[in-house]
Amino acid sequence: MTEQKPSACAVVGAGFIGLEMAENLAKQGLSVSVVEGASHVMPPIDMDMAHEVHNYIRSKGIELHLGRTCAAMDGKSVILNDGTRAAADMVILSIGVRPDTGFLKDSGIELGARGEILVNQYLETSAEDVYALGDAVSVTHIVSGNKALIPLASPANKQGRIAADNLCGKKVPTRGARELLL
Numbered sequence: 001m002t003e004q005k006p007s008a009c010a011v012v013g014a015g016f017i018g019l020e021m022a023e024n025l026a027k028q029g030l031s032v033s034v035v036e037g038a039s040h041v042m043p044p045i046d047m048d049m050a051h052e053v054h055n056y057i058r059s060k061g062i063e064l065h066l067g068r069t070c071a072a073m074d075g076k077s078v079i080l081n082d083g084t085r086a087a088a089d090m091v092i093l094s095i096g097v098r099p100d101t102g103f104l105k106d107s108g109i110e111l112g113a114r115g116e117i118l119v120n121q122y123l124e125t126s127a128e129d130v131y132a133l134g135d136a137v138s139v140t141h142i143v144s145g146n147k148a149l150i151p152l153a154s155p156a157n158k159q160g161r162i163a164a165d166n167l168c169g170k171k172v173p174t175r176g177a178r179e180l181l182l
């Protein structure tokens, strides 16, 4: 930022991190566009709530490109899949996280379809005496009961405490997790 002095930024992906970046860069005086493939920002919230967020974003002078994806970049702009160009001499890709667990492939530790580490309610993996926690594990969503990946600090922190209890011989189950919008 201080050396290159960009004037226009495209933020690709309108989750928590993308929107935080967009807001802060706009405050720094950059011209900011947000590109989001889904029809609204912040996937965990519903469309009617997201409309309020859209209005707020636009009120800050940030351009929103919804339902379109970034197809290419040429150093001066990002080119969207419908041919629209958004000026950008800086691009931030905030398009999600994926468990980087390839190295566990032949370890005997069972992985899910997205590479997530499968654990039971005590955070034990399928390998004896091996525990896993944090962004890379599959958790039970507290509301839906479905298995989910919730890469946030608060579940990781709680899981750390629970895994430590279990390692020390207690039998403490996880209750699951949900996305926090605080």
Ligand SMILES: Cc1cc2nc3c(=O)[nH]c(=O)nc-3n(C[C@H](O)[C@H](O)[C@H](O)COP(=O)(O)OP(=O)(O)OC[C@H]3O[C@@H](n4cnc5c(N)ncnc54)[C@H](O)[C@@H]3O)c2cc1C
Pocket: 017, 100, 103, 133, 134, 135, 136, 151, 152, 153, 154, 156
């Ligand atoms: C920009 C950003 C902003 C965020 N803001 C928030 C927020 O406001 N609120 C919130 O709740 N969460 C936030 N998060 C998410 C939060 O940081 C994570 O959920 C949390 O750090 C997960 O903890 P973890 O221990 O599972 O993983 P990490 O904190 O990522 O730690 C994993 C560590 O393991 C190392 N590692 C990875 N693979 C290997 C390997 N094969 N061998 C050895 N080491 C390895 C990594 O280098 C890293 O140091 C944010 C994340 C980012 C990227």
